[in-house]
Amino acid sequence: MGQKINPLGFRLGTTQSHHSRWFAQPKNYSQNLQEDEKLRDYIKNYVQKKFKISSIVEGITRIEIKKEFYITYILNIKIYTASRTLFKENGPQELKELRMNLEKDFYCVNRKIKLAIIRITEPYRHPNIVAEFIVYQLKSRVPYRKAMRMAVELTEKANTKGVRVQLAGRLGGKDIARVDWIQKGRLPLQTIQAKIDYCSYTVRTILGVLGIKIWIFIDGE
Numbered sequence: 554m555g556q557k558i559n560p561l562g563f564r565l566g567t568t569q570s571h572h573s574r575w576f577a578q579p580k581n582y583s584q585n586l587q588e589d590e591k592l593r594d595y596i597k598n599y600v601q602k603k604f605k606i607s608s609i610v611e612g613i614t615r616i617e618i619k620k621e622f623y624i625t626y627i628l629n630i631k632i633y634t635a636s637r638t639l640f641k642e643n644g645p646q647e648l649k650e651l652r653m654n655l656e657k658d659f660y661c662v663n664r665k666i667k668l669a670i671i672r673i674t675e676p677y678r679h680p681n682i683v684a685e686f687i688v689y690q691l692k693s694r695v696p697y698r699k700a701m702r703m704a705v706e707l708t709e710k711a712n713t714k715g716v717r718v719q720l721a722g723r724l725g726g727k728d729i730a731r732v733d734w735i736q737k738g739r740l741p742l743q744t745i746q747a748k749i750d751y752c753s754y755t756v757r758t759i760l761g762v763l764g765i766k767i768w769i770f771i772d773g774e
């Protein structure tokens with residue numbers, strides 16, 4: 554079972570929580586889901602253009618969205634980032650500008666948008682950052698095995714208990730697609746109490762599409 558189910562969905566309600574929290578009628582569910590994806594893409598593009606992000610670690614790690622339907626429609630957005638300079642120079646002004654742009658592009662009657670920036674101290678404990686690091690190395694023509702080893706080493710230094718990096722596709726320019734992986738430490742995929750973070754990532758290269766999967770054992774038994 555550990556290899557056949559998403560580790561995040563398997564642990565919802567125990568060590569994992571949803572990145573989007575709201576309730577909607579069935580007829581409005583798809584509309585709310587699409588809005589969440591558009592919100593995340595809009596914020597990431599805004600930050601990338603506004604601050605001209607040069608490093609992978611300086612970007613956005615995760616965006617959590619919470620919708621509260623009271624007398625007024627409150628949209629709480631938490632932006633997790635490891636950057637110390639993001640929204641720092643003119644923090645309140647830049648956040649206000651982003652909030653006004655969101656309210657203009659995602660207009661709704663009686664809707665209020667609240668933004669919060671949360672700093673994280675160890676970015677390489679997050680699998681999407683590790684996946685983006687591998688993507689950057691592959692696009693820089695670094696051999697895939699070396700990129701995988703570098704990613705594992707960075708994750709081990711981030712105070713984790715175990716990590717697994719898996720690549721699939723035409724690795725090394727071979728004609729036949731295959732799967733290769735590296736694992737260090739423990740990775741109890743069948744233990745629900747184990748806090749394991751996971752992400753899957755797709756990268757397009759000149760030799761074809763590669764799939765990246767990252768498992769990180771953060772805490773637990």
